[in-house]
Amino acid sequence: MAHKKITMRFLPLALCLALAACAAAPVPLPDAAVVQPVESQPPLTGRAALRNFGAVVGAVGPVAENMCRQRAPQRNCDFRIVVDDRPGQQANAYQSVDSSGRPMIAFTLSLIAEVRNADELAFVMAHEAAHHIQGHLERQQRNATVGALIFGELAGVFGDGSVAAIQSAQQMGASVGARTYSKEFELEADALGTQIAAAAGFSPLKGAEFFFRIPDPGDRFLGTHPANADRLRTVQRVAAGL
Numbered sequence: 318m319a320h321k322k323i324t325m326r327f328l329p330l331a332l333c334l335a336l337a338a339c340a341a342a343p344v345p346l347p348d349a350a351v352v353q354p355v356e357s358q359p360p361l362t363g364r365a366a367l368r369n370f371g372a373v374v375g376a377v378g379p380v381a382e383n384m385c386r387q388r389a390p391q392r393n394c395d396f397r398i399v400v401d402d403r404p405g406q407q408a409n410a411y412q413s414v415d416s417s418g419r420p421m422i423a424f425t426l427s428l429i430a431e432v433r434n435a436d437e438l439a440f441v442m443a444h445e446a447a448h449h450i451q452g453h454l455e456r457q458q459r460n461a462t463v464g465a466l467i468f469g470e471l472a473g474v475f476g477d478g479s480v481a482a483i484q485s486a487q488q489m490g491a492s493v494g495a496r497t498y499s500k501e502f503e504l505e506a507d508a509l510g511t512q513i514a515a516a517a518g519f520s521p522l523k524g525a526e527f528f529f530r531i532p533d534p535g536d537r538f539l540g541t542h543p544a545n546a547d548r549l550r551t552v553q554r555v556a557a558g559l
Contacts, residue, residue, distance in 0.1 A: 366429050373438045373519075374398050380517040381446035384509075389450050393418055396446060401425045408531075410441050412448040420449040432527060439517060440524025440552075444510035451509060453502040500543040504551050511555040525552040 378396060385394035397415065401423045408428040413421045422445045432438045448454065511521040528545040 366432070369432070369435045369438055370400075370424070370429050373435050373442055376519070377439050377442045377446070377513065377517045381443065381450075381513050384513055384516070385446070385450045389452070392450070392452070393420055394450075395419055396449070397421045398442075399423045400429070410445050412445040412454065414449075414454070420446075422446060422449075431530065434523065436514070436519045436521075436524040437527040438524075439514045439519035440510060440521055440527065443513035443517070443519075443521075443524075444506045446513060447506040447509035448502065451502070451505055453506065456502070503543055504547065507548050507551045508555045511552050512559065515556065515559050521552050521556050525549055 406425040514521045
C-alpha cells in the first residue's frame, strides 16, 4: 500500500492561526431531517484541527484506495491529498485530477477549521473519494459536452446564426448539462462515502452532523446539491445496513 502524500504549503504556526480565526455560524436544518445532532461541539483549536487532518488522511486514505481498486480497478486509485491554502477561500472540499491524471482531493483551510471532530472530516474526505471512484467528474464533463452540443444546434436553427449567439448557447448548455445529474451524484457519493468512513473506523452518522452547520440548498431547480435532509437520510439508510 502506497503511503499517503500530503501537500502542505504553509507553516504549522500559520495554519494554527488561520484555523483559529475561521468559524462559521450554525445553520438550522429543516424539520424533515431524520438525524439529529447529539450535542453542539465547539470549534477545534488550530493544533487539534491539524492533528485531526493528519490522522484522518492516514486512516481514510488506504481504505479509499482499496475501495477504489475493488470497485473501479481501471481507475487511478493513488489519491493525492492537498490543502488549498489560498487566502479567502470558503469552507470547501473538492475532487479533481492533476496533470498526470492522478486523483486529487483538496481541502480549504476554513473547512479544516470548521469541522468539529475527526468523524466529520473523515466523512468529507470519504465523500470526495467516492466521487472519483464512481467517475462523477468524467460523467459531469460528458453531460456538459452533450448540453453544449444540443444548445448550440438549437441556437443555429432557431437563433440568428451568429457565432456569438451559438457560443453563448453552448456555454449555457454546458452549464445545464453539468448540473443535470449533480444532485444524484452527491447522494451517490454520500452513500459510498458512508461505507468508506465506516470501514476506516469512523462514525458516518456523527460525521454527517457537518450538514447541520452548512447552508441548506433545498431543492432548487438546477441546483448542484440536494437538500441536507435528503443527504442525511441517505447516510442513515446506508449506515443502518452496515
